[in-house]
Amino acid sequence: MMPLVKKAIEDCTFIAIDTEFTGLDLEATENDKCKLFDTIPERYQKLKKRATKVMPCQIGLSMFTKDPNDNNYSVETYTFYASSIEFLNNHGFDFNKFLSCGIPYLNEAEVAQFWEEVNEETFSLPHIRMMDFETVGDIDMKINKLLESSKKSNNKNAKSGTNNFITLPIHNACHVYFQLNEIRRKYPSTWAYTEDDKIVVKVVTPREKKNLAEEALDDQEKLLKDYLGFTRVFRKLKHSYKPIVGHNFLMDLMLFYQHFFDDLPDCYETFKEELHRQFHFVYDTRLIWLNMRTVYKFKNLPKGSSLMGIYNAFESPADELTILYQPSIKSSNCEKYLHDKYPHESGYDSFITGCVFMKISHVLSSKRLEMDGDKMFLRFKSFNQHMQAVSPFVNKVLVPFSKTAYIDLTGKDPEPVVPGDLYIVPKTNRCLSNTELSQLFDKFGYVEWKLVNHKRAAIVVVSNLGR
Numbered sequence: 001m002m003p004l005v006k007k008a009i010e011d012c013t014f015i016a017i018d019t020e021f022t023g024l025d026l027e028a029t030e031n032d033k034c035k036l037f038d039t040i041p042e043r044y045q046k047l048k049k050r051a052t053k054v055m056p057c058q059i060g061l062s063m064f065t066k067d068p069n070d071n072n073y074s075v076e077t078y079t080f081y082a083s084s085i086e087f088l089n090n091h092g093f094d095f096n097k098f099l100s101c102g103i104p105y106l107n108e109a110e111v112a113q114f115w116e117e118v119n120e121e122t123f124s125l126p127h128i129r130m131m132d133f134e135t136v137g138d139i140d141m142k143i144n145k146l147l148e149s150s151k152k153s154n155n156k157n158a159k160s161g162t163n164n165f166i167t168l169p170i171h172n173a174c175h176v177y178f179q180l181n182e183i184r185r186k187y188p189s190t191w192a193y194t195e196d197d198k199i200v201v202k203v204v205t206p207r208e209k210k211n212l213a214e215e216a217l218d219d220q221e222k223l224l225k226d227y228l229g230f231t232r233v234f235r236k237l238k239h240s241y242k243p244i245v246g247h248n249f250l251m252d253l254m255l256f257y258q259h260f261f262d263d264l265p266d267c268y269e270t271f272k273e274e275l276h277r278q279f280h281f282v283y284d285t286r287l288i289w290l291n292m293r294t295v296y297k298f299k300n301l302p303k304g305s306s307l308m309g310i311y312n313a314f315e316s317p318a319d320e321l322t323i324l325y326q327p328s329i330k331s332s333n334c335e336k337y338l339h340d341k342y343p344h345e346s347g348y349d350s351f352i353t354g355c356v357f358m359k360i361s362h363v364l365s366s367k368r369l370e371m372d373g374d375k376m377f378l379r380f381k382s383f384n385q386h387m388q389a390v391s392p393f394v395n396k397v398l399v400p401f402s403k404t405a406y407i408d409l410t411g412k413d414p415e416p417v418v419p420g421d422l423y424i425v426p427k428t429n430r431c432l433s434n435t436e437l438s439q440l441f442d443k444f445g446y447v448e449w450k451l452v453n454h455k456r457a458a459i460v461v462v463s464n465l466g467r
Contacts, residue, residue: 001078002232005061008076009236012063013383014243016354018346019252020058036448040404040413044268051254051264057081059230060346061237062334062354071327071380073358077334079347080230107231108262135171142166143187143201150203165202170194184213234260237279243387244279245357247307247349248286250397250407253279276395276409285310285356287398287406288390292364308343311352314359323366325380327358361386424449431455 009015032046062077146166153164170176176194183192183201191204191212204212234256237244246252257275258264265271286305293301301321302309314321331338334351342348365381368389395409403416426432432455441447 005078005233006236008063008078009061009233009240009242011065012076012242013066013073014064014245014354014357015237015240016060016062016064016245016350016357017249017252018060018246018349018353019056019249019255020344020346021054021251021255022057034401036401036403037450038402039416040399040402040407041268043399043402044271047251047254048264048266048271051251051258054255056230056255056259058346060348060350061233062347062350064354064358066327066383068382071325072330073327073354074330074332075334075351075354076332077337077347077351079345080233107258107260111228139168139183142168143183143190146201146203147187147189165200168199168201170197170199184209231260241280243281243283245283245285245353247284247353247356248305248398248400249284250399253282253397272407272409282395282397282409283357283390283393284397284406285353285360287396288360288364288393289356290398291393292360296367307349307352307356308341310356310360314356321359321363323363325366326362327380329355329358357390358386361390364389 032049034043034046038046059080060077061080062075064073064075066073143166146164150164176199179199180192180194183190183199187201188209189203189206190201191209192199192201194200253275254264254271257271257278261278262274265274285307289310290305292298298321302313329338334347336342337348337351362381365385365388396406397409398406405414405417407413424432424437432451434449434451437449441449
């Protein structure tokens with residue numbers, strides 16, 4: 001599948017992504033929870049902590065390609081599911097993270113560790129320990145018998161053609177590479193390889209072993225490719241310089257950074273700089289939608305900003321979204337997404353993220369030309385016109401439930417919008433409780449508070465930021 005994915009990335013116009021990740025952070029404390037009171041660096045630290053504890057288990061990529069001669073986009077979608085390889089749960093190298101919990105991947109630090117362990121010949125040991133004790137003992141007995149037989153044959157000047165090899169069954173395909181390496185290491189006068197779904201162990205001279213070992217470097221490269229898994233796709237995305245689109249995807253980007261590039265840095269500004277080096281053009285459809293709804297004061301649009309809600313709004317558009325020459329979608333390999341809904345399937349979510357981006361871009365492009373008095377708004381638009389319409393939002397990623405609307409990957413973040421705090425004190429000299437405040441403010445929507453003055457007062461913040 002990798003050649004198809006690479007070609008789709010190379011040929012496309014823009015790429016939409018979606019990530020599903022493992023688990024809830026059950027160890028999170030009250031201080032770890034995201035709050036309206038957070039500064040952006042504080043919010044980054046909280047999300048960083050979460051990103052190091054969860055793992056991507058499903059990733060959707062949808063490559064959209066604009067037809068230069070027609071008013072349509074073709075789309076090719078791929079879903080990368082959790083690995084089904086039954087391999088090593090307790091390897092000290094922490095490969096269990098993708099073999100048991102997610103898509104195969106390594107970041108740059110883990111690639112360096114891979115080569116270090118391979119070169120030190122310690123990489124195979126945990127795998128061998130997982131093999132059945134009797135199986136290992138049986139293999140050792142057969143190889144020792146082969147070596148004794150070979151030695152006797154040499155001493156007796158046996159005729160050429162005497163068998164100097166044995167075959168062993170493959171008990172677990174996941175361990176084969178490591179089993180071969182262990183046999184080669186443990187028995188210097190042998191060479192082990194696979195042939196016809198069996199392991200062959202033969203007696204070799206030192207010169208033969210040296211030549212065979214040099215040829216075996218290709219096996220290590222192949223193993224690294226297997227371990228890299230989705231990291232190879234990430235690198236292709238990075239070098240494609242194509243626009244990357246997501247919906248409310250700050251956490252997705254942080255997961256991509258942590259698991260496919262490098263450990264998230266402690267410094268928030270460093271994170272922004274490095275992320276921009278990986279992805280040069282990033283668009284958040286939720287941020288664009290919220291801004292569009294506010295600027296054009298659309299009255300009949302849904303108040304929510306969920307991905308499915310926006311997609312449905314375009315599927316049955318109000319008058320404000322009924323724009324002439326809306327581009328159509330042609331499926332290359334995901335016809336089912338055009339007719340049915342598959343919520344929380346990452347391939348489907350990436351597909352509708354791309355559709356929403358395309359439709360929002362078209363609305364903004366048409367509105368912009370219409371306001372300028374340009375009759376071009378009555379014709380279908382090129383991709384460049386669509387990108388010009390969303391250019392104010394490039395490299396800006398929404399920060400949900402925050403006083404700061406978004407982070408700017410290429411500049412200074414906007415000033416926080418402070419929505420007038422309330423200072424609450426009880427009439428009597430007593431302490432306030434979270435339960436009491438929750439009951440008091442529950443009917444007013446999303447409200448947060450912070451107890452102060454030894455719980456005898458509270459600062460209350462109302463989320464009227466429209467996000």
